[in-house]
Amino acid sequence: MTQEQIALAGTGAMRLGRQEGEVIDRRRTITFRWNGKQQLAHPGDTIASALAAAGERVFSRSFKYHRPRGILTADHLDPGCQLQVGDEPNVRAAHRLVEADMDVRSQNTWPSLRFDVKAANGLVGRFLSAGFYYKTFIKPERLWPVYEKVLRQFVHAGSISPDTAHDYYDKRYAHPDVLVAGGGPAGMSAALAAARAGATVLLVDEQGALGGRLRWGGPAELHELHRLTAEIAAEPGIEVLTDSVVGGRFDDNWVAVVQRNLPNVVERLVKVRAKSFVVAPGLIERPYVFEGNDLPGVMLSTAARRLINLYAVKPGERAVVLTANPEGDGAVADLQRAGVDVAAVVDARHGTTVTRARGRSGVQSVELSDGRRIDADLLVTAVGWTAPTSLLNMSGDKPVYDPRSARFRPDPARLPDTVLATGRIVGDGSFSEIAAHGAAIGREAARRAAGIRARWQTQVPTRTPGEPVAEVPAKPVEIPDLTPAAHPELFRGHTHGFVDFSEDVSSKDLFTAVAEGYDSVELVKRYTTVTMGPGQGKLETVNAVAVVAEATGRTIAETGTTTWRPMYAPVTLGALAGRIFEPVRHSPMQAWHERQGAVPLVAGQWIRPEHYGDPAAEVRTVRNAVGIIDVTPIGKLDLRGPDVPELLNLLYVNKWNNLGVGRVRYGVMCAEDGVVLDDGVTGRLGEQHYLMSTTSSGAGTVWEWVENWLQTEHPDWQVHVTPVTTAYASINVAGPRSRELVGRLAEGVDLSPEAFGYMNVRTGTVAGVPDCVLWRIGFTGELSYEIHVPAAFGLHVWEALMSAGADLGVAPFGIEAQRILRLEKGHFIVGQDTDGLTQAYTAGLGSLVKLDKQDFIGKPELTWQAERGGYPLLVGLQPIDGRIVPAEASQIIAGGRIVGRITSSRMSPTLGRSICLGQVEAGLAKPGAVVTVRLIDGRNIPAAVTPQLAHVDPEGERQRV
Incomplete structure (x- = not known):
């Protein structure tokens, strides 16, 4: 077969001639498999558009009744196009681009998509009404395992093999001045205006390219698309993320963005901290509820226009169009241009609607409210819009129903100053009006971001006095009005149909739920699972509210909406986990260790020397002469204030009121359940100055623990806590000759046993470095000094110790030797010799626990342990x-x-x-x-x-x- 013949075959039975805005590459043809059968496609096709071009109408079977389902929206929200691709389940085939050699299959169909045995569920549909799972499978309880086994067979999902290799997911942090959610005409205009006002901008859109509805419009829309796209590409202050979605907005504009299908990355979670957040998602076309509205061949006007203009696919042969707005009128024009026989245009603005669609595996005829029955294989509906207000709801907004436009609208008065909205979510208008509104919002977002940036600049402690702060325009930008256009209220015809296509919930189910007492839309949602499927209510919510309002006799405004919560779009667990950003830490002496051939050990976030070749020899050096070990990762907290003793008494199980200046005491912390949390020593350096040490692995945990108790339980205590773990390089000098070695370098410190005894602390100069902290403790069981040196001088002091102790036989020792030494001495390690159940008395700390103290963390549990024995x-x-x-x-x-x-x-x-x-x-x-x-x-x-x-x-x- 020649390339020309392959390309011709790849067009498929429903492939149209070249369209002005098409995104497919007709110069190349690729092959993929659909339920085992080879199919042809062009690069740029989605899986669904390629199959539709080949004449496929049925893509899946529904969740409960296993009814045939086809294309409804032709985008990421399409409930009938979730397929299995290779070993990946639940792929949104109307969004995912087709690739060569893809293995695409329908999910949960047996023995085939065409003949699905589980379609028999439809015969017992009257027994599967609203809330049936609450009413059945309850008794007898002994059969619950059987029920679970049977129900598990009806889980509507794909499959994954345990042998599948792990995909790579990623994580990133971003700090733009302005984040724009939505890449339609309003979002693009906002991004351009904000960038031209001096802001850094992150522009995010869920589709594969920017443009929104401009992409499937006529020549005028395509002209504006090309202009805006070129201007954004030329603007260095704008970063564009397509095929990405803003998943949720949290406090202070912490925004989660999920970026999809990067090279070698399945998904990336971008954690964005934006100074201003612009929401520009446009509108979502709403389905119409009537009998047979889920049949393949019933699709939204935007779906038909996407198929024709983006993918050059003819949606059907003979169509009925139900229209109530200009988008439906545009669909009529596109269908006629594509060669579809438009048998009837039903204008709902004049009172006529669709009553039902009939057919088995697809639409075969359409019945109208005036009694006409029209043979057709395609029914296109354009009955209204849903404003996707979820990101605004997450920001504090509560949408308000506008009966004039038949949709919920955001209430800007409820939004924080850092969140703005633009585009059709706010109101309707011509392209120039939408673009002008977006540009004004972009300039205002940049102005507000500049104010936040200026405020932050003045609060940075390292800012040079007198350093100029960026000027902020004082006058707010004037925002033009966008008024929603009038639209008839069209939600349900004269028959019952599906409201939630993902969950197989019908309007009849909602009426039943209301009749059973569930007259709140929130209760109906949970009782029937309407809006709880993969679409999470984006297509279904307004129709569900309208049907509940009809069933209860209330207005839509009185009925209200369900609550939108993060995440806005499905996110894989892999993306939420992402790449682990664990900082790799090492002490200032790491390069020296490497030169000496130290074997590295990964200890939490730190790289430490495990040994230098012979751990047993290192132990003998410490026991017989003197050794030095790098203990920089030991946690260190600087504590200051008059209430530090009160804090120590609360944290530790032993007493601290009588610790004198220059003294060190060992202490153990227990959690509230009495389980050993951490241990270490704390020394008193001055009247109100203490230095606490923790285990290396517990440094972060203890710091959070200390701050938690101070901030939540005792904010009245005057204590200031500063983590100084990395501010000091720490060296332990251990062995019978350690006093002699330290004495050669220490100045201003009397090291005699009488002046500097065991469990004491001093400050002084070591190797010419002032402000060093020395405490005399003995984890190794030998005479030893732990020296904390300002980190920049760590290597200097280390090398000075090695040089000064050459004649004493000094040698470095690593973690393995230290573990042996401490085990010989009988010192336990938290997390090694204890676990999540080891309380203080179990760890042999009975003599340390002072139950006569008024209170300390874990005291009730330890009292009980002591009494129980x-x-x-x-x-x-x-x-x-x-x-x-x-x-x-x-x-x-x-x-x-x-x-x-x-x-x-x-x-x-x-x-x-x-x-x-x-x-x-x-x-x-x-x-x-x-x-x-x-x-x-x-x-x-x-x-x-x-x-x-x-x-x-x-x-x-x-x-x-």
Whole structure:
């Protein structure tokens, strides 16, 4: 077959000749599969337009009754065009562009789309009325598992294989001055005007290209489209995101934008913080409710015009057009130009409407309210508009019904100053009037954004005094009026039809729900599930409100609307998760570690040295001479104010009122359930100045914890908290010769045991660097000094220590050696030797918990634990065979039961044998008790409980010298 023949075949049975505004590339033809059958398409086709060009009318089966469904809107909202593409379910085929070799299938149809066995549901439709799921499958309860199994077969969705490779999703942050939601004529004009006023603009549109209704209009509309598109492309201050949607607006214009189908990215969540937000979504054409309104061949006027003008597809052969507005009149002209035989134009403005459409797998005839019956395969309706006010509702607006225009309108008076609306959502008019309104709104949005930017500039603490602030025009921009055009109220004909095409909810179902007492539109929504399908009410809401109003005898205004909430459009879980933006942190000494061949360890957000080649040798260096370790990631909070002791008493389980200046105290924090949250030491540097340390992994959590209690429970306390974790480089100097090494570099600090004893803190100069904090603590179990140095001097002090201690045998040690050292000393690690159930007494902290304090976080639970007793305990363990190191998390068993677990285990270089910590039941925690440890290979070994947690120097003499 020649290229010309392939291209000709690719046009399909319903493909039209070239259209002025078409978006398909006729020079190329691609192939894809539809339910196993090969189809042809042009690049630029959507899946639905390619199939429609090939003569396909039925694309899916409905949710409840499995009725045949076809094209209704021909865009992202189309309820009848959700298909399976490869391993991706629920693809919106009237929006997704077709690609070569796509495997497209109908969803939840068996054995085929044409002959679907589940269509038998339609025969029992009277038993599936509103709320049937609340009335059936209730009793007997013993059959609930059977009901669930049966109902699961009717889930109307596609499928995904567990073997499918994970797609890549992304995340981004943006801070434009102005965000414009909607790329129609009003949105484009607003973006241009805002950018020309000096604002940075992000312009977002859900379609594949900008233009809105201009894209399927006539020559005049296409001319304006090309002009606006060219001007936007030439404007450097505007960033355009097409095939993207504004999903939700939150406080202070935090706006979620979902960007679709990027190269190598399925979806990207753009988190936008906009100074001004312009909402310009246009209008959504509303379906008409009548019998047979869901048959393939019944479509909206905008759908017919999209098919003809964008994709060069003939929507049908013989048409009836129900029109009540200029859009319907335009559809008549387009249909006639496309060669469709327009058998009748029914002008609802003169009182005639459609009563029903008849057919099996598509429209075959149309009955009118004047009694006529017309043979046709296409019924086009143009009966009114829905204003998609959801983004404005999320901003505080409550839409008001306007009976003159037969649609809900936003109320600008309810909007915050940073949110504006423009275009047809506000009112109707000529193109020039719509564009003028958009331009004025754009200039005003830029003016308001400039005011916010100027205010922010004056509040930046690093701003240079006298630095000029951008000028803000004081006079607001005059906004021209846009008045909605008059329109007849057309929602339902003289027969019942479908209101919600996604959920198979009919107007008759809504009448039934009202008759059963559900006369509130919010209750009707939940009872019938109307507006709760994939379209989320964009097509259905106004019709649902109108039918409920009719059923209750109220007006539409009195009935009100349902509530719009984020997200406006469906968002994948992958996009919400997105790419994890975890900052990679490392200390100022990282380059030195790398030069020394340190093996990197990912520890939360930090890259740390795990070891420098031989962890056992590093342990022996610390025990026998002196070693230094980079502990910069230790959390550090600077606390100042007269009420710091009160805060510490609240946070920690022990007492803090009598901590003297220059002293350090160990403390443990528990959550409200008494579970160990974090531990660390806090030192008092001055009368009202304290420095708190936390675990490396708990730094952020503890900071939030502290601020939460201060701001929500004790805002009256005078305490100022500053996180300073990254402001200091931290170095621990440990070993019997550590005093000698630190003494060679410290100035203004007396390091003698009498002047600077264990659990004390001093400030001074180290290696010529002033304002260093030194505290004498002993996580390794050896004499040691933890030095906190201003971060910029971290590498300098580290290298100075290495140089000054060369003759003392100084060497660096890593995290693995530190873990061994602390295990030898019996120091537990939060999150390693504790878990989400480990309360303070279980962690062996009974002597630390002061229940006689008036209050502290977790006290009620710990009081109960102490009174109850019998809780598990953290103990030291030594396998009888010292050559065996049980894996961490190995179970401790007794009598066929799990009675504990190994929490930490290593081979001790100091003792030459294996050592462990573990949690065991209270009855097995006595010193000398022998427990059974189940190894991962299934063997059982005995281990003895030690008299204390420490395996080395239990009296603590080495760290107190």
